[in-house]
Amino acid sequence: MSSICESILRVLALLLTLAAAIVIGVNKQTEFLPVQFTPAFPVVDVAFKAKWYYLSALVYLMVANIAASAYAAISTLIVLATRTADIGFAQTIIIFDVTVVGLLFSANGAALAVGIIGYKGNSHLQWNKVCNVFDNFCDRIAISIVMSLVASFAFIGLVALAVLSLQKRFAPRS
DSSP: OHHHHHHHHHHHHHHHHHHHHHHHHTOEEEEEEEEOSSTTSOOEEEEEEEEGGGSHHHHHHHHHHHHHHHHHHHHHHHHHHOSSOOHHHHHHHHHHHHHHHHHHHHHHHHHHHHHHHHHHOBTTTTBOOOTTTSHHHHHHHHHHHHHHHHHHHHHHHHHHHHHHHHHHHHSOOO
């Protein structure tokens, strides 16, 4: 039963991180806004573009999801191929799972912080909100962050399953 849950969680984490990376990777939006350079000139519509790679936090989120997706694919294959692993192998997988959890949570936090500034702005620093202009762009980033967060929780579930499995398998018998 534990191995079925582990396989499901690994595939779920793989699919979610892959989908999150794809959503970020294709995300861009162009908007035309009226701009008047000086009062003597007429108003001109200027194209403004939002692309994921303009913000380093979104680049980090993209790279973290690609790395987590690759790890989930490799670890799924390894775990399925080696059902009777020793304690050292199981501990190694747990260490990598915990590392991926940290990577995803840090990337999600960075992207979420930038997203909140994009959504609300920061009046103290005179940073204007941009999600009122680039609404579809911001919505897709939010979807990607949610998918990545759910994948993070799938990896946490994998860690919990592995720790419980190790406790049952290697607990002293009375």
